[in-house]
Amino acid sequence: MNTALIDSNNFYAACEQSLDPKLVGQPLVVLSNNDGCVIARSAEARKLGIRMGKPYFQIHHELTKLGVKIRSSNYALYGDMSRRLMSLLAEHCENLNVYSIDEAFTESRHYSSQELQTWAYQLRATVCRNLGLTISIGVGANKTQAKLANQIAKAEPIHAGIFDLTTTNESDLWLESIPIEDVWGIGRKLAHWCRLKGIKTARQLRDMPSNELHAKCGVKGIRLQRELNGHPSPTFSKTEKQETRISRSFKEPITNLEELKKAISNYVVRASEKLRQQKQKAGKVTVYTSTSLFISNPYNKSATASLALPSNHTGELLSIALQLTEKIFHPHYPLKKAGVLMQELHNENNIQQNLFMHIPLHKQHQKENLMQSIDQLNNRFGAGTIQWAACGSQRSWTLRHNHISRAATTRLKEIPIVKA
DNA sequence: TCTGGGGTCCTAGGACCC
DNA sequence: TCTGGGGTCCTAGGACCC
Known part of the structure; x- marks a missing residue:
């Protein structure tokens, strides 16, 4: 059984383009x-040499000069497009394993080259017609190889977005063409280390001495090397989330405790909603805050508390998080960022009762019903319809997004209008 | 003036135990 | 003179991913 990786090219940019035809091309x-x-670029922006991760304030004049269009990120839109993409793929793929917002692995039988081409070509056409997105498909003996094949599919127009590493006789040549930085699992630090040792390509990484790789990066390095050699990946398994986090940078730095509490409260409300959606409860809560990373004496601090009984009840989590907030606040630092982490997540139907804290069943149901009602009202009438007092009404710490597109697929008022 | 957010997994090292 | 050794559990932090 081979593995295929399917992903959507320039996903965020493509979502914006599929909604606003003026942006196409x-x-x-x-x-x-x-x-x-910058977190996403259209193909045209890439060609202009605009780099990923560049701070906007540094390049905004250049972007204006080049006539580059700008969008603030619109996660409601991307999340919705992703759900549509994945459910469409699931209809056409065996054992689809969603890996990220725009990528999924799937099992690929040993098709003949011709069969694979036909299947892949049809899938690309369907996705393009239904969603306006372009996908690329890479096939390999395992996930690592499928990732590499996918890159080759994208890089060389001749492949038309489809490449199968398992049927080519020139796999060594292809591996030689992949720079070390582009290998899945090799980040900035490891790439630098490899370069110093003269390892410049995926093929050289595959063929380097295992003991050196093991000494540097432990079992992860060895697994990576095995996959480059064609050994199968560990089997697909659906695992529950280990942690859930909400964190944001503030538009303006915060210097007083009340403001920090309001911000943290808002994150706790959102994180609790996520837990309930995931049908999970948290056994541990961490809150943290920090100044900007780019100042000379940065400050960062976190505090953690364990719960006697795991919970996804907003009120309970709020009271713990607010106590923790007092511990991490420091009046002498301009705080630029804060977050909450829900940890030790348990399935909500599988909670060990605490012997010393028995809560009568009817009380527990009452609390659950209250949360359910709030979630339903907020779903139906929009986020924030029911608000927690701790969150405050004025939000000096909110986000800046000056170039946001409409919530065209998730909010009825903003649905696109097509003129005949 | 202005530098994202949400995840996973692994390792090293400390605490504690016998 | 001479200061064990190994196991387990936990946590913080690093590295990576999209």
Whole structure:
């Protein structure tokens, strides 16, 4: 059994383009929260040499000069497009394993080259017709190889978005063409280390002495090397989430405790909603805050508390998080970022009762019903319809997004209008 | 003036135990 | 003179991913 990786090219930029035809064929970049830095580029913007991760304030004049279109990130839109993409793929793929917002692995039988081409070609056409997105498909003996094949599929127009490493006789040549930085699992630090040792390509990494790789990167390095050699990946398994986090940078730094509490409260409300959606409860809560990373004496601090009984009840989690917030606050530092982490997640139907804290069943149901009602009202009438007092009404710490597109697929009022 | 957010997994090292 | 050794559990932090 081979593995295929299917992903959507320039996903965030493509979502914006599929919604606004004026953007098609244009250089376009999508910015992170707070319009901080570039996190996606259309093919045209890539060609202009605009780099990923560049802070917007550093390049905004250049972008204007080049006529590059700008969008703030619109996660409601991308999340919705992703759900549509994945459910469409699931209809056409065996054992689809969603890996990220725009990627999924799937099992691929040993098709003949011709059969694979036909299947892949049809799938690309369907996705393009239904969603306006372009996908690439890479096939390999395992996930690592499928990732590499996918890159080759994208890089060489001749492959038309489809490449199978398992049927080519020139796999060594192809591996030689992949720079070490582009290997899945090799980040900046490891790439630098490899370069110093003269390892410049995926093929050289595959053929380097295992003991050196093991000494540097432990079992992860060895697994990676095995996969480059064609050994199968560990089997697909659906695992529950280990942690859930909400964190944001503030538009303006925070210097007083009340403001920090409001921000943390808002994150706790959102994190609790996520837990309930995931049908999970948290056994541990961490809150943290920090100044900007780019100042000379940065400050960062976190505090953690364990719960007697795991919970996804907003009120309970709020009271713990607010106590923790007092511990991490420091009046002498301009705080630029804060977050909450829900840890030790348990399936909500599988909670060990605490012997010393028995809560009568009817009380527990009452609390659950209250949360359910709030979630339903907020779903139906929009986020924030029912608000927690701790969150405050004025939000000096909210986000900046000056270039956001409409919630065209998730909000009825903003649905696109097509003129005949 | 302005530098994202949400995840996973692994390792090293400390605490504690016998 | 001479200061064990190995196992387990936990946590913080690093590295990576999209």
